[in-house]
Amino acid sequence: MTDGEELPGPRSVLDVHVPDRDDLLVSFVPEDQPGDGVLVVTVAQDRTGRRIRVPVGEDVELIWSSRRGPRARTARVLEVVTDGEPTWRLEPLGSVRDGQRRGAVRAEVLLPAVLTDGARSVEGTTLDLSETGVRGRWTVTEGWPAVLDALTVTLHLGDDRVVSGPAEVRRGFPVTDGRLEASLVFTDWPERAQDQVRARVFERLRQLARRGDL
Structure with a gap:
């Protein structure tokens, strides 16, 4: 079965x-x-x-x-x-x-990513992604998000695939266009959501390999 x-x-x-x-x-x-x-x-x-x-x-x-x-x-x-x-x-x-899954694999990929905390919400774009975390750029709203903030991140993986779950901001610094570049760690994500992100990362790596960029 x-x-x-x-x-x-x-x-x-x-x-x-x-x-x-x-x-x-x-x-x-x-x-x-x-x-x-x-x-x-x-x-x-x-x-x-x-x-x-x-x-x-x-x-x-x-x-x-x-x-x-x-x-x-x-x-x-x-x-x-x-x-x-x-x-x-x-x-x-x-x-x-x-079993024990092997270490996370990361890929550079641009995807829509939304951070929310209650009524607060900011839109941004991923820069690289793995099933354990994401680095991206987001608009800053009155000093939020900030390092150590706990929030919810929603990732649009393409083809109507959307995953969402809790995350924590681990590192961040402003960039010249008024946005915040930040690294987030996913916390307590279900295995199914991690698998969806993992599949999207490998999909991107295959694309890069076909183009000769790996």
Whole structure:
């Protein structure tokens, strides 16, 4: 089953660990699954968007978010399918266990971002983003926001994807156009929201790689 506990559910974002590699790899679970005990995922990519070669018969470790926190399970590559977006057909092995996500990956990306605190609200733009925080520029309203302020940040990730949650201003300094450049740390964000941001970061890294900017 793919309920998010024993196996990652459709549209999940996966960390993938493969033998002899220590870098962060990412994969996604397509909506359509065969339902025959096989798990289909996209072929893992590194932070530059390059697909990773893993031989049939090799084992990989999958880590994903669930209601209980990060989960991990070993799976064996049964087949590499190259029609359309390359995918792996995987055989889940053993039992699921608690997992640990790898470090956050950051990308330079410009997205609309709104800060709110009660009736106060300022609009701005992100400069770079990870699932643990954001750096951006916002209009200053009567000295707000300021360092150590707790507030809510809403990110517009594109394609009608919007995530929102609490954050704290960690660093800030004025810039010449009257706005504040600030770094915020997300606090107590649900795993689902972090996954959405993580997916958007990797999407941006793939764009940069295609342009040769990485």
